[in-house]
Amino acid sequence: MSLEQPRRDTRLDRYVETYAERTHGLKVSAVRALFSVANRPEVVSLAGGMPNISDLPLDVIGSRIGELIATRGTQAMQYGSGQGEEKIREQICEVMALEGITGHPDDVTITTGSQQALDLVTRTFIDPGDVVLAEAPSYVGALGTFQAYQAQVVHVAMDDDGMESAALTAAIRTLRAQGRRVKFLYTIPNFNNPSGILTTWERRQEIARICREEQVLVIEDNPYGLLSLDADPVPAIRSFDAENVVYLGSFSKTFAPGFRVGWALAPHAVREKLVLAQESATLCPPVFSQFAISTYLSTWDWKAQITVFKDMYRARRDAMLDGLTEHMPPGTTWTHPKGGFFVWVTLPEGLDSQALLPRAVTNRVAYVPGTAFYADGLGSRNMRLSYCFPTPERIFEGTRRLGEVLDAELEIHTMFGIDSTPHPHDFAAGPGPDVS
Amino acid sequence: MKTSDLVVVLAGGLSHEREVSLRSGRRAAQALRDVGHEVVELDVSSTLLSQLEELGKPVVVPLIHGGAGEDGAIRQALELVDVPFVGSTSRSSRVAFDKAIATPRVASAGWVTATQVALPDDMFRELGAPTLVKALAGHLGFPMMVKPARSGSALGCTKVERIEDLPAAMVQAYAYGGVAVVERFVTGIEVAVPVIDTGSGPVALPAVEIRPDSGVYDYTARYTAGATRFLAPAELSDDVAERCAQLAVGAHQALGLRDLSRTDLIVDADGVPVFLEANVAPGMTETSTMPLSMEAAGMDLGHVLSDLIQLARLRGPEA
Numbered sequence: 001m002s003l004e005q006p007r008r009d010t011r012l013d014r015y016v017e018t019y020a021e022r023t024h025g026l027k028v029s030a031v032r033a034l035f036s037v038a039n040r041p042e043v044v045s046l047a048g049g050m051p052n053i054s055d056l057p058l059d060v061i062g063s064r065i066g067e068l069i070a071t072r073g074t075q076a077m078q079y080g081s082g083q084g085e086e087k088i089r090e091q092i093c094e095v096m097a098l099e100g101i102t103g104h105p106d107d108v109t110i111t112t113g114s115q116q117a118l119d120l121v122t123r124t125f126i127d128p129g130d131v132v133l134a135e136a137p138s139y140v141g142a143l144g145t146f147q148a149y150q151a152q153v154v155h156v157a158m159d160d161d162g163m164e165s166a167a168l169t170a171a172i173r174t175l176r177a178q179g180r181r182v183k184f185l186y187t188i189p190n191f192n193n194p195s196g197i198l199t200t201w202e203r204r205q206e207i208a209r210i211c212r213e214e215q216v217l218v219i220e221d222n223p224y225g226l227l228s229l230d231a232d233p234v235p236a237i238r239s240f241d242a243e244n245v246v247y248l249g250s251f252s253k254t255f256a257p258g259f260r261v262g263w264a265l266a267p268h269a270v271r272e273k274l275v276l277a278q279e280s281a282t283l284c285p286p287v288f289s290q291f292a293i294s295t296y297l298s299t300w301d302w303k304a305q306i307t308v309f310k311d312m313y314r315a316r317r318d319a320m321l322d323g324l325t326e327h328m329p330p331g332t333t334w335t336h337p338k339g340g341f342f343v344w345v346t347l348p349e350g351l352d353s354q355a356l357l358p359r360a361v362t363n364r365v366a367y368v369p370g371t372a373f374y375a376d377g378l379g380s381r382n383m384r385l386s387y388c389f390p391t392p393e394r395i396f397e398g399t400r401r402l403g404e405v406l407d408a409e410l411e412i413h414t415m416f417g418i419d420s421t422p423h424p425h426d427f428a429a430g431p432g433p434d435v436s
Numbered sequence: 437m438k439t440s441d442l443v444v445v446l447a448g449g450l451s452h453e454r455e456v457s458l459r460s461g462r463r464a465a466q467a468l469r470d471v472g473h474e475v476v477e478l479d480v481s482s483t484l485l486s487q488l489e490e491l492g493k494p495v496v497v498p499l500i501h502g503g504a505g506e507d508g509a510i511r512q513a514l515e516l517v518d519v520p521f522v523g524s525t526s527r528s529s530r531v532a533f534d535k536a537i538a539t540p541r542v543a544s545a546g547w548v549t550a551t552q553v554a555l556p557d558d559m560f561r562e563l564g565a566p567t568l569v570k571a572l573a574g575h576l577g578f579p580m581m582v583k584p585a586r587s588g589s590a591l592g593c594t595k596v597e598r599i600e601d602l603p604a605a606m607v608q609a610y611a612y613g614g615v616a617v618v619e620r621f622v623t624g625i626e627v628a629v630p631v632i633d634t635g636s637g638p639v640a641l642p643a644v645e646i647r648p649d650s651g652v653y654d655y656t657a658r659y660t661a662g663a664t665r666f667l668a669p670a671e672l673s674d675d676v677a678e679r680c681a682q683l684a685v686g687a688h689q690a691l692g693l694r695d696l697s698r699t700d701l702i703v704d705a706d707g708v709p710v711f712l713e714a715n716v717a718p719g720m721t722e723t724s725t726m727p728l729s730m731e732a733a734g735m736d737l738g739h740v741l742s743d744l745i746q747l748a749r750l751r752g753p754e755a
Contacts, residue, residue: 008728008732011661015662413607416565
């Protein structure tokens with residue numbers, strides 16, 4: 001028998017008609033569900049970009065922070081300046097000098113991680129429908145921010161030297177001919193997330209010149225610049241162009257992400273807007289974190305600590321590249337990063353990294369499908385592998401499991417007659433997806 | 437520790453539906469706390485069995501979705517260590533979870549099911565994919581649904597309109613397991629009917645009608661709040677609603693299920709309910725149909741689960 005009751009018509013969300021239009025694209029995805037398994041210890045996760053901070057001197061940091069609370073606690077735990085504390089802004093200028101940047105502490109705005117700097121910059125410049133140019137592929141967190149402000153992201157092709165100059169010029173001119181407003185170029189020149197590509201000095205100059213001539217602001221995001229594993233350091237774009245660049249930095253990779261301290265170095269007029277935006281967003285960035293990092297920078301040999309990090313990441317990067325060489329099936333190509341956290345893999349034609357993720361998770365290995373790094377649906381033949389967190393042994397094992405997954409997927413593709421022949425393009429020439 | 441009121445809600449696990457399971461577990465645990473139970477939430481891990489032992493073998497509410505949670509594996513382990521639990525036995529869970537076994541079983545009991553073909557990937561390897569694909573198309577026609585035989589939450593499911601798209605859909609389904617089922621697509625009203633049995637026989641709760649905005653009740657439509665319209669009870673005539681209830685109870689019995697289940701079905705153009713699948717660990721999330729149906733029936737999730745826990749406690753461990 002069944003029970004009879006009055007009918008209820010519901011969407012199980014009483015606010016469904018109330019949400020802002022910009023939230024309409026926010027949906028639960030099956031990929032996210034699969035990632036919930038990736039965090040289990042049985043799974044070798046090559047997905048996340050979590051810095052490995054196990055080498056930090058926790059006892060020293062603990063004691064210095066204890067001292068900080070004992071001596072300056074009432075100041076460190078109080079509201080602070082919307083722009084951030086003066087001392088740390090001065091220290092940040094010293095950090096940036098390592099990448100050839102001359103900046104004034106007055107032009108630095110402290111943010112809650114560089115992610116918030118990205119948010120403030122986007123909020124400051126973007127109206128719905130404005131265009132943001134970004135590398136192909138680009139950082140998923142930035143794409144999410146741009147989407148949240150209803151920007152349209154147009155990707156610009158990359159090769160092994162970084163963003164292609166001709167493609168950048170063509171994109172700007174084509175968009176302008178269409179009557180679209182190009183507001184800024186977002187670039188990660190050092191060890192791009194997700195491709196690992198290091199933009200060359202020559203290419204940086206070309207990008208800066210084109211953007212100056214076309215009056216397009218450059219947002220230079222540089223979380224990985226000090227984590228060069230075996231490349232000669234390349235000066236930041238901001239080091240030779242102070243007027244047309246907003247530079248974003250972070251302590252998340254060179255110290256620890258939990259403090260959530262990043263910054264924006266911006267031309268003075270832009271800095272004013274950023275501070276006002278910061279004040280309306282948070283009143284002030286986390287004061288205690290600023291004091292803690294400032295204490296760390298002034299009482300510890302942080303440059304030597306970065307060298308320790310680099311040695312640790314180098315061993316992991318090498319384990320991943322060795323593992324890929326050993327285990328990937330023919331037709332698979334990948335970038336060879338000289339720094340940062342990520343390798344960008346291009347799969348044999350016909351394979352779809354998102355479709356084979358469940359098979360990978362079942363085989364206890366996880367990665368991020370390439371489509372996450374494109375705003376326009378490209379990247380299905382790509383995946384981002386991160387080598388920053390697991391041990392070298394686990395990374396090597398992860399590539400072995402991934403090789404099994406690709407072999408199985410290729411076999412089933414062959415069985416169904418889906419074309420899996422190696423693609424004709426030389427992917428050593430660039431990290432972009434095969435869109436032919 | 438006093439164990440008489442202690443309950444373990446088991447959620448998480450290693451399947452592709454881990455996230456959903458954790459959400460189900462959180463909601464069920466809170467509902468049980470609201471009615472006075474002391475609840476411990478546990479995930480599947482190498483220490484699970486020893487934790488249960490230390491807790492004095494309390495009644496477990498298994499809310500692991502997909503994989504080991506619904507295919508009987510976890511329940512088998514609970515049976516092995518004499519821990520009483522709410523819900524179907526390992527044996528019947530194993531049958532219900534596998535669409536390639538459950539659907540013929542329900543059909544044998546006289547209920548209308550979607551016309552189905554179940555094929556392990558080996559068959560394509562051994563007999564040649566092009567021939568089998570062609571045969572499938574000829575036998576079932578288009579549109580058809582391709583699903584993993586052993587998965588839930590619509591993961592790996594694809595509606596196929598053309599023969600050219602069938603191989604990719606098969607590959608997608610095989611990413612979730614070695615057997616896929618291909619069913620003739622049934623056009624109609626999508627309905628979920630929970631069944632509970634608190635000791636006096638299985639009773640169907642009000643059918644919940646599902647109207648996804650996108651037209652497809654896929655993973656996104658299931659778990660994005662607001663993306664799907666639910667009608668509880670479903671907008672069906674009394675006669676059709678009664679037939680849906682009968683089918684749900686019939687499937688529950690045909691599959692040998694216990695305590696609670698949820699049957700998903702389609703009411704076709706002639707008003708005939710067509711069985712799609714039965715679930716032994718129905719979702720309890722904010723966007724799941726079972727709690728909605730209970731609410732429509734004037735029942736409280738916490739009280740229903742509490743009754744089922746009492747029943748499991750009286751029943752004790754599996755013999």
